Amino acid sequence: MDTITIHDSTFRIFLQPGEIHDAVERIARQLNNDLHDKDVIFLVILNGSFLFAADLLRNYHNSCRISFVKISSYEGITNEGRIKELIGINEILEDKTVVIVEDIVDTGNTLDCVINQIKEKHPAELKIVTLLLKPEAYEYPHKIDYIGFRIPNRFVVGYGLDYDGFGRNMTGIYSLVE
Ligand code: IMP
Ligand code: MG
Secondary structure, three states, X not given: OOEEEEOOEEEEEEEOHXXXXXXXXXXXXXXXXXXXXXXXXXXXXXXXXXXXXXXXXXXXXXXXXXXXXXXXXXXXXXXOEEEEEEEOOOOOOOOOEEEEEEEEEOOOHHHHHHHHHHHOOOOOEEEEEEEXXXXXXXXXXXXXXXXXXXXXXXXXXXXXXXXXXXXXXXXXXXXXXX
């Protein structure tokens, strides 16, 4: 399928399933090499990362824990301004290598919020994996350790990513036709 329609918007194929598969295997190889002697816990950020995480971690062959967290849609107001709460972290992260698994980093607001909340739990180190990064939109200094694709600042769906809840089940990634 070269184009899909969600509501009234048209999306054109941007990354084929095979290209995604190759990138996922490349990242898995890097993780296998880099983390084999560490006490690792992967924190998969739901919902968008579910397919990426499943494909990535079935190619990760070292001992590890895997847990799933979600950003609440509720926004609390604190001294630092608006923050979203990270829900579902019940694990002890102290002294562990925590690896955040994200589908996409756009402005980086979400990632920044996740990182700040994980750091409060005193991991030994924190690594970040994202399938997609929009470099033109990214506003933070956090180093992203593993990147599948750097993509233009355009809205994409598929392979876990949604538009208004739709499109997550597509095996390719499609970008909005403006
Ligand atoms: P950020 O906080 O601006 O980095 O955006 C992060 C969140 O916005 C992601 O976790 C996605 O849920 C959503 N998002 C950003 N860009 C896209 C996109 O192109 N397609 C689908 N969702 C996106
Ligand atoms: Mg996400």
